[in-house]
Amino acid sequence: MLRPYLDTIMNLEQIPTPAAVLDVSRMLRNIDRMQQRMDALGVKFRPHVKTSKSWPVVQAQLDAGAQGITVSTLKEAEQFFAAGVVDILYAVSMAASKLPQALALRRKGCALKLLTENTESAHAIARFGREHDEVFEVLIEIDTDGHRSGVKPDSELLLQVAAALEAGGARVAGVMTHAGASYDLDTPEALRAMAEQERRECVRAARRLRAAGYDCPCVSVGSTPTALSAQSLEEVTEVRAGVYAFFDLVMSNTGVCALSDIALSVLTTVIGHQAEKGWTIVDAGWMAMSRDRGTQGKKIDYGYGQVCALDGTPVHDYIMISANQEHGIVSHRGQAGHDAATRFPVGTLLRILPNHACATAAQFPEYHALSAGGDLMAWPRFYGW
Amino acid sequence: MLRPYLDTIMNLEQIPTPAAVLDVSRMLRNIDRMQQRMDALGVKFRPHVKTSKSWPVVQAQLDAGAQGITVSTLKEAEQFFAAGVVDILYAVSMAASKLPQALALRRKGCALKLLTENTESAHAIARFGREHDEVFEVLIEIDTDGHRSGVKPDSELLLQVAAALEAGGARVAGVMTHAGASYDLDTPEALRAMAEQERRECVRAARRLRAAGYDCPCVSVGSTPTALSAQSLEEVTEVRAGVYAFFDLVMSNTGVCALSDIALSVLTTVIGHQAEKGWTIVDAGWMAMSRDRGTQGKKIDYGYGQVCALDGTPVHDYIMISANQEHGIVSHRGQAGHDAATRFPVGTLLRILPNHACATAAQFPEYHALSAGGDLMAWPRFYGW
Numbered sequence: 001m002l003r004p005y006l007d008t009i010m011n012l013e014q015i016p017t018p019a020a021v022l023d024v025s026r027m028l029r030n031i032d033r034m035q036q037r038m039d040a041l042g043v044k045f046r047p048h049v050k051t052s053k054s055w056p057v058v059q060a061q062l063d064a065g066a067q068g069i070t071v072s073t074l075k076e077a078e079q080f081f082a083a084g085v086v087d088i089l090y091a092v093s094m095a096a097s098k099l100p101q102a103l104a105l106r107r108k109g110c111a112l113k114l115l116t117e118n119t120e121s122a123h124a125i126a127r128f129g130r131e132h133d134e135v136f137e138v139l140i141e142i143d144t145d146g147h148r149s150g151v152k153p154d155s156e157l158l159l160q161v162a163a164a165l166e167a168g169g170a171r172v173a174g175v176m177t178h179a180g181a182s183y184d185l186d187t188p189e190a191l192r193a194m195a196e197q198e199r200r201e202c203v204r205a206a207r208r209l210r211a212a213g214y215d216c217p218c219v220s221v222g223s224t225p226t227a228l229s230a231q232s233l234e235e236v237t238e239v240r241a242g243v244y245a246f247f248d249l250v251m252s253n254t255g256v257c258a259l260s261d262i263a264l265s266v267l268t269t270v271i272g273h274q275a276e277k278g279w280t281i282v283d284a285g286w287m288a289m290s291r292d293r294g295t296q297g298k299k300i301d302y303g304y305g306q307v308c309a310l311d312g313t314p315v316h317d318y319i320m321i322s323a324n325q326e327h328g329i330v331s332h333r334g335q336a337g338h339d340a341a342t343r344f345p346v347g348t349l350l351r352i353l354p355n356h357a358c359a360t361a362a363q364f365p366e367y368h369a370l371s372a373g374g375d376l377m378a379w380p381r382f383y384g385w
Numbered sequence: 386m387l388r389p390y391l392d393t394i395m396n397l398e399q400i401p402t403p404a405a406v407l408d409v410s411r412m413l414r415n416i417d418r419m420q421q422r423m424d425a426l427g428v429k430f431r432p433h434v435k436t437s438k439s440w441p442v443v444q445a446q447l448d449a450g451a452q453g454i455t456v457s458t459l460k461e462a463e464q465f466f467a468a469g470v471v472d473i474l475y476a477v478s479m480a481a482s483k484l485p486q487a488l489a490l491r492r493k494g495c496a497l498k499l500l501t502e503n504t505e506s507a508h509a510i511a512r513f514g515r516e517h518d519e520v521f522e523v524l525i526e527i528d529t530d531g532h533r534s535g536v537k538p539d540s541e542l543l544l545q546v547a548a549a550l551e552a553g554g555a556r557v558a559g560v561m562t563h564a565g566a567s568y569d570l571d572t573p574e575a576l577r578a579m580a581e582q583e584r585r586e587c588v589r590a591a592r593r594l595r596a597a598g599y600d601c602p603c604v605s606v607g608s609t610p611t612a613l614s615a616q617s618l619e620e621v622t623e624v625r626a627g628v629y630a631f632f633d634l635v636m637s638n639t640g641v642c643a644l645s646d647i648a649l650s651v652l653t654t655v656i657g658h659q660a661e662k663g664w665t666i667v668d669a670g671w672m673a674m675s676r677d678r679g680t681q682g683k684k685i686d687y688g689y690g691q692v693c694a695l696d697g698t699p700v701h702d703y704i705m706i707s708a709n710q711e712h713g714i715v716s717h718r719g720q721a722g723h724d725a726a727t728r729f730p731v732g733t734l735l736r737i738l739p740n741h742a743c744a745t746a747a748q749f750p751e752y753h754a755l756s757a758g759g760d761l762m763a764w765p766r767f768y769g770w
Contacts, residue, residue, distance in 0.1 A: 017480070018770060050710055072672075072711040092711050093656040095402070095668055096732055118657050120731035148712055149657050149666045180709065271478040272503050272534045281534045283480055287457075288770075291676035291744055324565065325435055325743060326457040326477050327533055346505035347481055358710060359676055362748075365769040383768070384750040385403060385673075 011376065012310060012368075013349065017269040018284035020364040021351060022379065023312065025372040026263035027245055028060060034227065034244045035064040041233045046070050046089060046220070048242030051358045054367060054381040055083050057245060068111075070240045073385050074101045081110045089113045089220070091176065091240070093141055093149055096124035103132055113173055113218075117141035117150050119157070119164045126168020137173035138165050139218060140209075144201035145181040145194065153205035162214050172209060174218025177202040178240070182225035186254050186299050191229035198226050203235040228256040246357035249302045250294040259306065259314050264361060265351035266305070267368070268328065273341045280330040280344045284352060286323040290359035304328060305352035312351055320352055328352070396761065397695060397753075398734065402654040403669035405749040406736060407764065408697065410757040411648035412630055413445060419612065419629045420449040426618045431455050431474060431605070433627030436743045439752060439766040440468050442630060453496075455625045458770050459486045466495045474498045474605070476561065476625070478526060478534055481509035488517055498558055498603075502526035502535050504542070504549045511553020522558035523550050524603060525594075529586035530566035530579065538590035547599050557594060559603025562587040563625070567610035571639050571684050576614035583611050588620040613641040631742035634687045635679040644691065644699050649746060650736035651690070652753070653713065658726045665715040665729045669737060671708040675744035689713060690737035697736055705737055713737070 012021065038045040047061040050072035058069060058080060068087030071077045077088045078101075086109065090102070094114045105112045114136055116122045122138070129136045140161050143150030151157045162172045179198035185191050198221050209216040221233075222240035224247075233239065243250075246264040247257040268284035286304065295302045304320035307330055322329040330344065344350065354360035361367070367379040397406065423430040432446045435457035443454060443465060453472030456462045462473045463486075471494065475487070479499045490497045499521055501507045507523070514521045525546050528535030536542045547557045564583035570576050587606050594601040606618075607625035609632075618624065628635075631649040632642040653669035671689065680687045689705035692715055707714040715729070729735065739745035746752070752764040 016483070016486075016770060092668065093666065095654045095656050097654060098401070101401070118731055121656070124732075143659075148709060148714070149659065269480045269482060271480050271506070274528070274534065281478065283477065286677075286744065287747060291678070291741075292671075293676070293678070324533060329533070346503055347509075356676075359671065362672060363768075383748075385401060 011374070012267060012370065015267055015368050017267050017349070018288035019267045020361060020367050021265050021267045022246070022367040022369045023263045023265070024369050026261060027057065030245050030247060030261060030263060031061055031064045034241060035066065037228065038239055039065065041230065043233045043236055044238040046238050046240050047245065048072070048091070048240050049076055049080060051242040051246060051361065052381065053361070053383065054379050055080070056369065056379045058083070058085070061245065070242070074098055074105070075382070075385050077105055077110065077112060079382055081105060081108070087111045089115070089139070089176070091115055091178070093117050094121050094125055096121065096128070099125065099128040102136070103128070103134055106134060113137045113139055115139050115141050115176060116161060116165070119160050122161045122164035122170070123168060126165055126170040130169045136170045138170050139174045139176040139220065140172065140205070142175050142177040142202050142205045144177045144198045145179045147181040148178070150177060153201045153208065158205055158208060159212055162209055162212065166214065172214045172216055174216050174220060174237070175202055175205045175209065176220040179221070179223050179226050182223045183250060183254065185225065188229065188255060191225050191254065191256070192231055195226035195230035196232070199230065199233060199236055206235070224251060225254045225256050243357050246361070248357040249306060249353055249355045250298070253295055253299045259353065262353045264357045265308060265312065265353050266360065268350050268352060270344045270346050270348040270350065272346065275341050278331050278340050280340045282328045282330055282350060283326060284328045285326045287325050288363055289320065289323055289328065289352065289354055290356065290363050292354070292356040292359035294355040302355060303333070305354050308351040308353060310349045310351060314353070396759070397652060397755070400652055400753050402652050402734070403673035404652045405746060405752050406650050406652045407631070407752040407754045408648045408650070409754050411646060412442065415630050415632060415646060415648060416446055416449045419626060420451065422613065423624055424450065426615065428618045428621050429623040431623050431625050432630065433457070433476070433625050434461055434465060436627040436631055436746065437766065438746070438768065439764050440465070441754065441764045443468070443470070446630065455627070459483055459490070460767070460770050462490055462495065462497060464767055466490060466493070472496045474500070474524070474561070476500055476563070478502050479506050479510055481506065481513070484510065484513040487521070488513070488519055491519060498522045498524055500524050500526050500561060501546060501550070504545050507546045507549035507555070508553060511550055511555040515554045521555045523555050524559045524561040524605065525557065525590070527560050527562040527587050527590045529562045529583045530564045532564070532566040535562060538586045538593065543590055543593060544597055547594055547597065551599065557599045557601055559601050559605060559622070560587055560590045560594065561605040564606070564608050564611050567608050568635060568639065570610065573614065573640060576610050576639065576641070577616055580611035580615035581617070584615065584618060584621055591620070609636060610639045610641050628742050631746070633742040634691060634738055634740045635683070638680055638684045644738065647738045649742045650693060650697065650738050651745065653735050653737060655729050655731055655733040655735065657731065660726050663716050663725050665725045667713045667715055667735060668711060669713045670711045672710050673748055674705065674708055674713065674737065674739055675741065675748050677739070677741040677744035679740040687740060688718070690739050693736040693738060695734045695736060699738070
């Protein structure tokens with residue numbers, strides 16, 4: 001994954017800013033931590049690759065013991081299948097218009113699993129499969145926390161969706177849930193309770209399906225906070241999580257990681273000051289950080305990101321308070337310090353920890369991956385649909 | 386700019402979702418409106434291409450009469466210089482580390498103008514120019530509204546920056562300001578006053594520089610709201626604006642455009658419902674819309690966007706109330722309607738107007754440009770730095 005220009009770029013000082021810097025040691029530590037936890041709890045782990053969209057990262061997850069991947073777009077499925085991953089779960093309720101793309105992947109040998117949560121989509125999948133002599137494996141999305149989509153585990157709809165699938169010739173491959181509401185919690189007790197709710201409600205759905213005669217082999221749960229908080233995963237067969245590989249300030253607010261675990265940062269150059277306001281202007285704005293304000297209204301509001309020195313050490317209480325497209329305004333979070341120009345002179349390089357790694361990473365065509373030994377590698381990432 | 390697959394994609398129903406749809410008629414109307422206004426006010430117009438980052442859009446702006454372009458990154462300068470644009474203003478305070486890239490552009494014949502607002506950067510530009518026998522043309526950024534960077538027109542710093550440039554061998558090519566605070570205004574009176582403040586303060590800076598012996602030929606002002614509100618542009622030589630070509634909900638809130646002027650929308654497919662909550666789930670989340678919540682706390686809060694039917698007609702009071710990475714939740718903005726599943730059945734195509742066109746467009750590798758005649762073209766756009 002080395003790119004030619006890295007023959008000339010040898011250290012962070014030489015990277016054009018803004019840039020996405022990935023601390024590989026932290027990333028590998030985060031990946032190992034999650035995999036060891038899943039191994040100890042006796043479940044398969046299927047990382048969500050929507051966070052990185054980058055093969056070296058996914059390779060590290062698979063090397064650590066992950067079995068298969070989760071994707072949020074069929075483009076991710078296509079890219080990672082081309083890279084050699086066969087077992088792929090597309091974890092967004094299937095739109096009928098995307099079935100030809102899914103069929104093409106399966107025809108090439110991809111063990112692509114689909115998701116649904118309504119009878120219209122279930123019928124469409126089954127019908128399209130019949131027409132093309134393909135038995136689609138479909139998981140049913142379960143709503144265990146009310147935050148988004150899915151059917152309730154005790155609903156009639158659950159059995160109706162299963163019936164629509166199997167009567168039509170598709171296969172109920174399992175149930176899947178994502179307790180995204182966990183992102184808003186910030187105590188170990190609340191996170192453990194949410195993890196248990198996610199497990200219990202998803203298992204309840206699987207039991208109902210089995211009682212009704214469906215195999216339902218897979219019980220898939222997960223979000224980074226619940227995966228790192230679950231005390232038991234009894235009757236769960238696999239766990240999914242994505243942002244754990246990089247972590248971010250939202251995750252730090254939940255308590256499942258420290259600032260020193262955050263592997264992704266945005267490298268930026270100081271380009272000016274408004275001295276009397278205590279502002280330092282940097283060349284990373286929202287185009288680099290993304291517009292994600294996920295820490296707004298949470299335990300600690302980091303604005304658009306936590307300021308760190310070039311070596312990655314957080315500069316206490318300095319955050320990006322505001323962002324325009326290619327300008328960030330860095331300031332002390334409390335009373336304005338009036339030493340901005342002496343503290344961060346023009347030309348200073350800073351690293352900004354992001355609120356939400358998935359959103360910030362998406363703004364960049366590549367990561368500048370910094371190894372423990374200090375080597376820099378360019379890891380490409382893709383975008384779009 | 387036609388892409389091969391458009392041989393098979395003939396209408397909006399066939400585009401894979403989510404997708405960025407650009408209504409070319411609206412765009413051309415917006416471009417003409419601005420150019421005619423600038424012509425009437427007797428100033429040059431230099432569009433900011435950070436909104437589109439796409440050659441067919443810039444071509445239309447130049448065809449309408451624009452003279453030169455404004456860029457927010459040197460990558461934009463490189464891309465559009467390669468496409469044939471020579472007169473380019475890089476409107477972000479120059480970082481010394483980017484000077485080799487700027488020099489390379491000038492050496493190839495690009496009339497690239499730089500920007501600075503502090504003596505450190507001014508010295509660095511002049512020194513680098515001397516070392517490489519290049520006279521950089523540099524505009525001084527003026528702060529006329531306190532919203533971001535720039536020197537005050539009546540400050541000592543203004544003359545110090547000019548002195549640092551010319552004593553070092555660079556040329557003070559002019560003054561430049563951007564009244565970004567105009568985005569927060571929403572009455573014609575307030576916008577006219579802001580436009581006059583932007584003009585007056587920038588002209589004041591130019592006069593001071595000329596009185597001190599500098600040529601200062603260029604007086605460059607602009608933002609979409611002030612450009613569309615200014616009553617006089619006396620002593621201004623050029624105006625810049627970017628988002629006017631597409632418009633968006635933030636601009637609609639300022640009052641400078643109507644919903645029916647917004648040229649960019651995100652095409653999305655309904656993939657499910659939470660019927661009892663009145664929610665419709667679509668396959669455009671924040672990865673498609675961006676995380677921009679620019680209408681939050683403004684005259685009308687559109688959530689993550691205004692819902693429209695496939696033909697572009699707004700569906701009154703239906704907005705995207707919440708967004709996950711690849712899921713959007715569409716709902717009535719007031720009391721939840723319970724007719725979501727019948728109103729927007731699974732498979733329905735909707736178009737969502739964005740809060741901020743610059744941010745939403747940036748999420749997509751291409752526009753699906755829909756001509757007045759109903760033809761679809763794929764217009765590529767670039768990203769990154």
